[in-house]
Amino acid sequence: MAKKINKKEIGRLLEEWAKEFTVFVPSLEKDTSKPAKWDGKDVSFIEKYRNTTVPPKSLFFPLLEEMFRYEKDGKGYQVTAPAVRNQKTLIFGVRPCDASALAMLDTAFADGYQDPYYLDRRKNSVLIGLTCINPYDSCFCTSLGSSPSEIKNVDIMLTDTGDIYLVEEISDKGKELTGKSNILTAASEADIARAKTVKDNAGQKVTRKVNTKNITKKLQAINEDKEFWEKAAAKCVSCGVCTFFCPTCYCFDITDAKEKKQVKRQRCWDSCQFGIYTQMPAENPRSEKWKRVRQKVCHKYEYYPMNYQQTIACTGCGRCIRLCPVNWDITQVINSVPEKVTVESK
Amino acid sequence: MTTTVINGRKKFFSQNNVYVPHVCVIEKIVDETPTIRTFHFKFKDEKMQQAFTFESGQFGEYTVFGSGEATFCISSSPTRKDHFEVALQRAGKVTNAFHRLEVGSEIGFRGPYGNSFPLELLKGKNLVFVGGGIGLAPLRSLIWNVIDNRDLYEKVDIIYGARSPSDLSFKYDLETWSKDTRLNMVTTIDRADPAWSGRVGMVPTVLEQVAPSPKNAIAIVCGPPIMIRFTFPALAKLGFTPDQMITTLEKRMKCGIGKCGRCNIGPVFVCKDGPVFSYAQIKSFITNEA
Numbered sequence: 001m002a003k004k005i006n007k008k009e010i011g012r013l014l015e016e017w018a019k020e021f022t023v024f025v026p027s028l029e030k031d032t033s034k035p036a037k038w039d040g041k042d043v044s045f046i047e048k049y050r051n052t053t054v055p056p057k058s059l060f061f062p063l064l065e066e067m068f069r070y071e072k073d074g075k076g077y078q079v080t081a082p083a084v085r086n087q088k089t090l091i092f093g094v095r096p097c098d099a100s101a102l103a104m105l106d107t108a109f110a111d112g113y114q115d116p117y118y119l120d121r122r123k124n125s126v127l128i129g130l131t132c133i134n135p136y137d138s139c140f141c142t143s144l145g146s147s148p149s150e151i152k153n154v155d156i157m158l159t160d161t162g163d164i165y166l167v168e169e170i171s172d173k174g175k176e177l178t179g180k181s182n183i184l185t186a187a188s189e190a191d192i193a194r195a196k197t198v199k200d201n202a203g204q205k206v207t208r209k210v211n212t213k214n215i216t217k218k219l220q221a222i223n224e225d226k227e228f229w230e231k232a233a234a235k236c237v238s239c240g241v242c243t244f245f246c247p248t249c250y251c252f253d254i255t256d257a258k259e260k261k262q263v264k265r266q267r268c269w270d271s272c273q274f275g276i277y278t279q280m281p282a283e284n285p286r287s288e289k290w291k292r293v294r295q296k297v298c299h300k301y302e303y304y305p306m307n308y309q310q311t312i313a314c315t316g317c318g319r320c321i322r323l324c325p326v327n328w329d330i331t332q333v334i335n336s337v338p339e340k341v342t343v344e345s346k
Numbered sequence: 347m348t349t350t351v352i353n354g355r356k357k358f359f360s361q362n363n364v365y366v367p368h369v370c371v372i373e374k375i376v377d378e379t380p381t382i383r384t385f386h387f388k389f390k391d392e393k394m395q396q397a398f399t400f401e402s403g404q405f406g407e408y409t410v411f412g413s414g415e416a417t418f419c420i421s422s423s424p425t426r427k428d429h430f431e432v433a434l435q436r437a438g439k440v441t442n443a444f445h446r447l448e449v450g451s452e453i454g455f456r457g458p459y460g461n462s463f464p465l466e467l468l469k470g471k472n473l474v475f476v477g478g479g480i481g482l483a484p485l486r487s488l489i490w491n492v493i494d495n496r497d498l499y500e501k502v503d504i505i506y507g508a509r510s511p512s513d514l515s516f517k518y519d520l521e522t523w524s525k526d527t528r529l530n531m532v533t534t535i536d537r538a539d540p541a542w543s544g545r546v547g548m549v550p551t552v553l554e555q556v557a558p559s560p561k562n563a564i565a566i567v568c569g570p571p572i573m574i575r576f577t578f579p580a581l582a583k584l585g586f587t588p589d590q591m592i593t594t595l596e597k598r599m600k601c602g603i604g605k606c607g608r609c610n611i612g613p614v615f616v617c618k619d620g621p622v623f624s625y626a627q628i629k630s631f632i633t634n635e636a
Contacts, residue, residue: 067365067366068361068363068365068366070411070454072411076369076371076390076452077369077411077452077454079360079361079366079367079369079454081361081363081366108605109605111604112352112353112603112604112618113352113357113364113603113604113605114364115364115605116362116363116364116365117365223612250605250607251606251607251608252600252601252605252606252607253600253606254365254414254415254600254601254606255414256412256413256414256415258412263411263412265365265409265415267600270600270606270607270608272607272608277598277608278597278598278608278609279598280596280597280598281435281437281438282437282570282571283571285597285611295610298612299607299610302612302613303610303612303613306613307613
């Protein structure tokens, strides 16, 4: 049963949720939009943001986090891991592209060894999705089996239909939440029909396309085609912004930092676009830029799908296109991958 | 300490967290070459010392407290569990800090990670070990393993080389092995040296001179990339097929468990799909990337 809420009541709903959860909403911090802790009052974010620059992965896999710390006492080194990260979080306004990206990170962080930091946080989270009524021209989610109103990976989906939000309960977690609230009322057939029009219109606004047909096989065929990749990488400046803000990128570095008598072992986002990323004492397998650009493109469209049930690890959020200082465009690269390859394999 | 099985292999977690290292104590330090040292270590927790198991070819993530963490194979054999050994060359921040440690110093260890040399496949075969420089470290774990179960294997050749006599690692092992009548130990150095009366020549060249038969044989290769690149063609010339050649690869790693992203070659992650591969598995990309 779909429900609805008057837009003016959204603050009350968030207040209600804030009693149980730490609520995160789209915010502006130092000129960068990101999901941040709700101040409990301001609801102006509702009309203000299209999508945040920093994807919600930052809440589960922070830019920088402490893994544990150690210090030496009379008995030697003592290692102390942080307490279980069981804070219950609710993320409001997650776009479908970012929600499906989290599903991909879930797979990677749980495969084989469990990553306790990511998975603990994720386990205790609720995603409140928001239909993306105003997608960017750099967006291309509809080419990747999704849409601005895709409900698959959120717990509750909201759609702005003017004065009200249509509230769809998707998961059990979502149903439990909406069932508890008396601010929500039953949606009428007309509300649902209006929301459908909004969703359809949003879908039609996504005009950029990427041709994903047989893409994994096509990329396999040109993996060693240096000419193709040099052309694809020609204008890249290896700044790494595309990977940093990519909602499906999860590479990290691990370092130690001294803090008084203790040392913190911490991890931070890293990027396959940096030459030093793969540097070893005697050699570097990706010292050339074209190999790094190939890694970025192929990890998403070839390697990840090969390892995880043919799922392309790109959600079409368009951040890598919007944020690139030199207008590098992954859709152009993918769309230029030849259908039939004549390069001799080595 | 908690134990769990992941992909059929036993794992030992400290504080139930894969990233938290176990504290170990260095028992002995051996100078191998001017830049390589072997560290013998034991787990500080007696229960962990008893429980810990690994297989030849697996690696660990080692912490030098205060400096950071780095990846090295376990260079001792799982058949000798009194202590564990890691051999490493001074190169970067962590290895330099490692070389400054003393007997009694504490280090962190997490692992074992990765796959291992395929013992079942090797049983009943003639084994040809081809190593260069620090590349003997992972081979050595398997060589001692083979020696300790000598009847399970047929003929064993070991061809090992380094730049100069002083660059030969594990000289005490080379000496023992050269006296072992059930092993054919061939040691070589790259260029003639007044202090050396033995064989001179690059490892791939010497391999061709020794010319082990490919019949019922498996070659296990580890050394610097340049040596590996020339050793595979040399083995092919002798009649070895790509699935008769096994190597162990080295890449920069941070997590060791398939998450941090940097050790992949195409869809293959050296940390979790390797580090041991047959040449058949990797020959398509070794020309381009390895």
